[in-house]
Amino acid sequence: MDLFSSKTIKNILPFDGITNYHGIVLNKKQCDFYYQKLLETINWKNDEAIILGKKIITKRKVAWYGDSAYSYTYSKVTKTANIWTKELLELKQIVEKESNETYNSCLLNLYHSGEEGMAYHSDGEKMLKKNGAIASLSLGAERKFSFKHKNTKQRVDIFLERGSLLVMKEGTQANWLHRLPPTKKVQTPRINLTFRTIIL
Numbered sequence: 001m002d003l004f005s006s007k008t009i010k011n012i013l014p015f016d017g018i019t020n021y022h023g024i025v026l027n028k029k030q031c032d033f034y035y036q037k038l039l040e041t042i043n044w045k046n047d048e049a050i051i052l053g054k055k056i057i058t059k060r061k062v063a064w065y066g067d068s069a070y071s072y073t074y075s076k077v078t079k080t081a082n083i084w085t086k087e088l089l090e091l092k093q094i095v096e097k098e099s100n101e102t103y104n105s106c107l108l109n110l111y112h113s114g115e116e117g118m119a120y121h122s123d124g125e126k127m128l129k130k131n132g133a134i135a136s137l138s139l140g141a142e143r144k145f146s147f148k149h150k151n152t153k154q155r156v157d158i159f160l161e162r163g164s165l166l167v168m169k170e171g172t173q174a175n176w177l178h179r180l181p182p183t184k185k186v187q188t189p190r191i192n193l194t195f196r197t198i199i200l
């Protein structure tokens with residue numbers, strides 16, 4: 001951000017990492033437009049994973065997009081990425097400008113209600129650029145997002161507002177886990193986009 005901007009970007013982690021909350025970067029009209037477009041045009045699939053040797057299928061839907069139809073392995077299942085849509089390229093451009101970073105791929109998650117979430121993990125797959133920024137853009141329902149330090153177990157909670165951007169940078173994946181806790185308080189869907197740099 002430039003010197004004359006009134007917007008404050010804050011590192012929400014107390015130590016061992018930088019995760020900047022940029023606040024709301026899309027206005028209500030943009031949020032409504034992109035939320036609806038993504039629901040309709042993204043090649044949503046239920047996620048498959050192998051956990052403790054068992055194949056499970058999540059209720060949450062996912063989709064990978066990027067510069068090329070690369071293969072990737074996530075939770076021990078290999079899939080092929082889709083090529084950027086028009087709207088994803090527009091969102092990528094907004095997020096790149098706001099975060100002052102570049103990205104070549106995006107994982108989208110669709111949570112149908114508060115009952116769907118994501119367990120504690122860090123995004124440290126081999127194919128991801130080491131210490132590369134991961135930019136998380138949220139649409140739809142506001143949800144709580146939690147970090148937990150891998151050693152001290154200290155927790156940091158933040159509410160990800162509709163249209164907000166959270167950028168996880170150096171130290172975050174190495175030292176902290178994050179999750180989207182399930183909640184009975186939210187009945188409406190949420191779409192999250194995490195823009196990443198993978199080594200192609």
Ligand SMILES: O=C(O)CCC(=O)C(=O)O
Nearest residue numbers: 107109118123180192194
């Ligand atoms: O839905 C979110 O806010 C986070 C998703 C996430 O952590 C991931 O896709 O790796």
Ligand SMILES: [Fe+2]
Nearest residue numbers: 121122123178
């Ligand atoms: Fe993650």
